Amino acid sequence: MATQPAYTGRFAPSPTGPLHAGSMVAALASYLDARAHHGRWLVRIEDVDEGRSVAGTADDMLGLLHQLGMQWDGDVVWQSRRGALYQAAFDQLGFHAYPCGCNRREIADSRLGTAPDGSAIYPGTCRQGLGAGKSMRSLRLRVPEAGADLIEFADRFAGPIAHHLAQDAGDFVLKRADGFWAYQLAVVVDDAQQGVTDIVRGADLLDSTPRQIYLQRLLGLPTPRYLHVPVLRNEHGEKLSKQTGAAAVAPRNEAEAVAVLLAAARGLALPLERAGSLAGFWRAAVPAWAALLQDRADELCD
Numbered sequence: 001m002a003t004q005p006a007y008t009g010r011f012a013p014s015p016t017g018p019l020h021a022g023s024m025v026a027a028l029a030s031y032l033d034a035r036a037h038h039g040r041w042l043v044r045i046e047d048v049d050e051g052r053s054v055a056g057t058a059d060d061m062l063g064l065l066h067q068l069g070m071q072w073d074g075d076v077v078w079q080s081r082r083g084a085l086y087q088a089a090f091d092q093l094g095f096h097a098y099p100c101g102c103n104r105r106e107i108a109d110s111r112l113g114t115a116p117d118g119s120a121i122y123p124g125t126c127r128q129g130l131g132a133g134k135s136m137r138s139l140r141l142r143v144p145e146a147g148a149d150l151i152e153f154a155d156r157f158a159g160p161i162a163h164h165l166a167q168d169a170g171d172f173v174l175k176r177a178d179g180f181w182a183y184q185l186a187v188v189v190d191d192a193q194q195g196v197t198d199i200v201r202g203a204d205l206l207d208s209t210p211r212q213i214y215l216q217r218l219l220g221l222p223t224p225r226y227l228h229v230p231v232l233r234n235e236h237g238e239k240l241s242k243q244t245g246a247a248a249v250a251p252r253n254e255a256e257a258v259a260v261l262l263a264a265a266r267g268l269a270l271p272l273e274r275a276g277s278l279a280g281f282w283r284a285a286v287p288a289w290a291a292l293l294q295d296r297a298d299e300l301c302d
């Protein structure tokens, strides 16, 4: 029988725009963590939202990772080809999922407030069935009532996290009104199906993790370890993203490739001043990451 590798990590970019300095930090952290653990590092293209995917972007991302010396293990997985897996997982959820006929405005009007990720908290209008005159728009997951909705986990970087699903997220979408499966469902199904043991990604996804852990529990899937690294912000304090005008990373030669990696390493507070080559960068970066994480683990224990 094949034995399960002790560590499988992944980088899971959405091909909605080219990789920029901010996404490079998450890519580098997940790669270094996998290498420091002598584990596998997978790449998954999160193009589940086909409406937002930009043609050619995924191939450019893969070309860039290769150019930087970040070689992935196994085949690249594309979410847009995995609808049957998401449907099968959804079917398993039974009573926990329900059709919802509310539109954005109706949910916003209920003024239940917004989740930390900015989405409006669903007031539960369709929990007991679609209201008169409503037809299904999306499919939602029923979260437990306040009092039974606490999800806790230990993040390897951020420390202990506690989150109340009812108050901090509300019943969330599994299949969207535009017909695409939602990120929360796809990511849980894929991480489990790919045997991912360790998720290393940007802290902007910290608030999604409790929803993902809840889904894992409902689906009988293991919960991986989590490590969320700080995100890079621009001078206005906004997270670097295509929307906030972050420039694409496009090194033209090895020296520029090393500069890209050194910049990402600075975002992780890795003490690397310079490197003469890609090979030199990686030789220094893997132990530097291991040392940084050991210090962090010690701090979290104190």
Ligand code: GLU
Binding pocket: 011, 012, 013, 014, 046, 187, 200, 201, 205
């Ligand atoms: N596709 C997500 C993004 O690009 C990352 C998802 C994840 O790492 O779980 O922001």
